[in-house]
Amino acid sequence: MLKNLEELRKSRDWSLQDIADKLGIAKSTYAGYESGYRRPPLHALIQIANLFDVSIDYLLAREHTIDITDRLLQGKQKISIDHMVLDQEECDEFVAFIRAKRDIKKKLR
Amino acid sequence: MLKNLEELRKSRDWSLQDIADKLGIAKSTYAGYESGYRRPPLHALIQIANLFDVSIDYLLAREHTIDITDRLLQGKQKISIDHMVLDQEECDEFVAFIRAKRDIKKKLR
DNA sequence: AAAATTGTGCTCAATACGCGAACGATTATT
DNA sequence: AATAATCGTTCGCGTATTGAGCACAATTTT
Numbered sequence: 548m549l550k551n552l553e554e555l556r557k558s559r560d561w562s563l564q565d566i567a568d569k570l571g572i573a574k575s576t577y578a579g580y581e582s583g584y585r586r587p588p589l590h591a592l593i594q595i596a597n598l599f600d601v602s603i604d605y606l607l608a609r610e611h612t613i614d615i616t617d618r619l620l621q622g623k624q625k626i627s628i629d630h631m632v633l634d635q636e637e638c639d640e641f642v643a644f645i646r647a648k649r650d651i652k653k654k655l656r
Numbered sequence: 657m658l659k660n661l662e663e664l665r666k667s668r669d670w671s672l673q674d675i676a677d678k679l680g681i682a683k684s685t686y687a688g689y690e691s692g693y694r695r696p697p698l699h700a701l702i703q704i705a706n707l708f709d710v711s712i713d714y715l716l717a718r719e720h721t722i723d724i725t726d727r728l729l730q731g732k733q734k735i736s737i738d739h740m741v742l743d744q745e746e747c748d749e750f751v752a753f754i755r756a757k758r759d760i761k762k763k764l765r
Numbered sequence: 766a767a768a769a770t771t772g773t774g775c776t777c778a779a780t781a782c783g784c785g786a787a788c789g790a791t792t793a794t795t
Numbered sequence: 796a797a798t799a800a801t802c803g804t805t806c807g808c809g810t811a812t813t814g815a816g817c818a819c820a821a822t823t824t825t
Contacts, residue, residue: 573815589695602720603712612734625721628754641753645737
């Protein structure tokens with residue numbers, strides 16, 4: 548369920564003790580998360596995500612479709628291209644383009 | 657922490673009993689999530705996210721930016737417009753489109 | 766060789782959880 | 796209008812799950 552935790556920690560060159568100190572928990576507790584022996588409760592998971600600066604969905608290896616037409620209206624969830632955040636205006640034209648394209652395809656049938 | 661849960665449920669016109677049945681839990685349990693009286697454990701949160709078809713980060717109203725460029729070009733990240741998934745060619749076009757648009761904007765300055 | 770660090774596994778106390786039940790407030794049915 | 800049904804809220808209690816400490820072997824450092 549949390550398959551990347553150990554790799555993520557080692558990529559930072561942190562020991563279990565290091566990360567436990569950062570989170571303010573016992574190293575055995577964090578070891579339990581990594582091994583899958585225990586599942587972190589929500590508040591712990593959030594702190595872990597903050598520490599590594601990744602999304603919760605990434606930690607959970609969750610895949611989901613991002614709908615551009617819904618998404619940008621939702622405020623706090625942002626996506627970026629080439630490390631530059633996508634704004635509404637940038638998307639609108641492309642959305643119009645795809646819609647037109649689909650429309651044509653539909654009429655050709 | 658999960659401030660959107662009630663709104664999300666009502667947007668679907670579901671009662672507490674409805675959603676409890678869908679999730680296979682007691683309505684008082686789900687009511688606890690909505691009110692903030694209890695926090696859903698991870699496995700419950702995942703099921704809720706699946707039910708509403710949203711990301712965990714959205715449920716948690718977490719501010720986070722994810723860069724999808726690489727994943728998009730590699731076909732690992734799906735995006736949709738009007739709830740219709742884009743194919744690989746369209747995904748490539750999307751990235752190219754955004755890049756081109758930014759390029760133009762840059763030159764105009 | 767000794768001492769410190771690392772990761773693992775275990776037990777136990779404390780916490781957090783899920784459920785059922787009861788409640789008042791609306792809404793629907795007869 | 797009276798009754799029944801549905802809705803959301805809250806509580807207590809039994810249970811499940813967690814967190815921390817401790818001990819251990821393996822590795823590294825001094």
